[in-house]
Amino acid sequence: MKVARQKKDRVIFEKKLMRGNEAIGAGAIRAGCRFFFGYPITPQNELFEYMAQMLPQAGGTFLQSESELSGINMIYGASAGGGRCMTSSSGPGFTLMGEGLTALATAQLPAVVVCVTRAGPGLGRIASAQSDYRLATRGGGHGDYQCLVLGPASSQELYDLTYKAFDLADQYRNPVIVLSDALLGQMMEPVATGHLPRIKALQKEWAVRGKGTNPRKVIKVAPHTDEELIDWNRQLKKKYQMMKENEQRHEALLTKDAELIVVAFGSTARIALDAVLHAREEGIAVGMFRPISLYPYPDKALNKITRQGTRKLLVVEANNGQMVEDVRLAVDGSAEIAHYGFGGGYIFSPDEIYREIVGYSKK
């Protein structure tokens, strides 16, 4: 018995070398995801192929859809039927999914949607970028709705946050977006997988399965009357406010005495951290703030930091400044904000971010 126990403990702490895209798949299956409908697009194909291989082994369904439009609508169907389900894509396909995202949010159906961002606009190229930040955090489709958005920064976080995404989706009955990028997706890192409990089938009392002897159920994506739609929107608004209140996640480092703080998410935060540590060694009072939930934006924490004395924020992101808007709203005039970054697949070196920090701190 003792030996077995030891063995079990060792399994728990064992790490596997995983590509970021695979870590998403592993986290999803661990969380009880049994339905994956998707369409091939680089740079998310490793996730797609991981699910193709691993999901049937876990007793799940993998289906290659004819488009992202179909994929997200298959998710809609599987979610209505009570299954934990996921789809994934990159910018061009993620845009098409806007239609399904707004439907999922309206019908209050849980689902996890992964966007492994590539450089746009248009078809762009398959290099890494963070240019789908706005699309994801603003919902992705038409109408007044919000998706929870998580922005992992390592293979481990891709695993953990994908797992978490399924819980959040069910808790709020809302789609959750995991916003990754090509860099994270392709990077291989050790991932601990045993620390999260394996989820089996869940009973969802609202799911449709044929009415049996019960009253019938209807999953609606449109109301019947004008009054109903107004009421519907009120309820959704309440839910989004609750999400905003309770689901802010972030990581802050060396912020206590910092005069300048670098704000970055995802893969860029990894590079920026090197630059921040370098600047600290050189005696510059710089800190690091990394939003983990991108919607809701962790504005309470960031606002607190700037109110406590930090005067300068340097927002670094691999796009033309999409997150700056959220930072500006969060600090509400209590700090000066600068942006450094480009879209189009440009990847920063820690040195250039360091130079930006030095330059901005002297201004």
Added chain:
Amino acid sequence: MNKAKGKIEIDPARCKGCRLCIWACPQQIIKTVDEADRRGIQIAYCPEDALCTACGFCYMICPDAAIAVYKKETAKDFSE
């Protein structure tokens, strides 16, 4: 004595006065009322049950599922 083999009932809340039953009825015994109801619809009715054969054509053609058809039980049924 009523020799009717059948009769129909038209639900006034469902009928929209499309007149397809009037067209389909082989006995030509369905008509519309003269007065429109408060929806502005002249609903269908069957004033001459005596000729109804309970064929069900009106039920079949009705796009509003407004018609129920009754058929007289056979003599055999009566004796039982």
Added chain:
Amino acid sequence: MQRMKRVYAKPKAMTEVPFPYCPGCSHGTIHRLVAEVIDELEIADRAIGITSAGCSVRNWRQFDCDMVMALHGRGPAVATGLKRAQPDAVIFTYQGDGDMAAIGTAEIVHAASRCERITVIYVNNGVFGATGGQQAPTTLIGQPTTSYPAGRDPRTSGYPLKMAEMLSTVSPESYIARASVHNVKNIIKAKKAIRKAFLVQIKDSGFGLAEILAACPTNWRMDPVGCMDKIKSDVIAYYPLGEFSSQMKLNPEESLEQSEGENRDRPGTL
């Protein structure tokens, strides 16, 4: 003295809510046939209907079974996902020609090619009804619509899509038929087609699709009776009725062509 037995009445699988459609619209007839088939096959407890965009968008109010609203044209994709999650359910989509033959063409073609175990009720009335009578992919040559008031001209907007024929070429395991509701005889045949489109799913033999030629008096600018004549004279001439794919093994008495004979047994029918 007189004892009367009810021989025809609104089916159980239909709710009490009156149809929201215009007078003479065939949607109601087709709804009723679907509900009758659900009753006869005794599947109301495990049926899940999927609505589409268009006039029938809110027909979840009409069918007394679990219902899911889908977006424009995506019904077959939603049905695909739902069938995987609930394989024991009997899943049907109810789609119009704008929904299925225009915006949802990709979804229906691939669902048919995968021979999804679903049933599709496809209502072909040749126009976009809910949006005001614009041209549909199924609008006949020369037929005026609000988007092409001079009538459909194949040089600018192509030829009408024959979905049943087209889908039968990509769906080897399937039952695909076209029927019409322009008179009682054809309504009975249409019900047969709908019944078989359900049976092919229930028996796990393939994909089921019943295309039903329907009238839209409002947008055809005709009275309901005139519409019935138009279907008979014009619409069927372009869209021939019949079974285009029937791979499933059914009892001979369930053949579409023998429907009249079978119905003679029932009181008061043909």
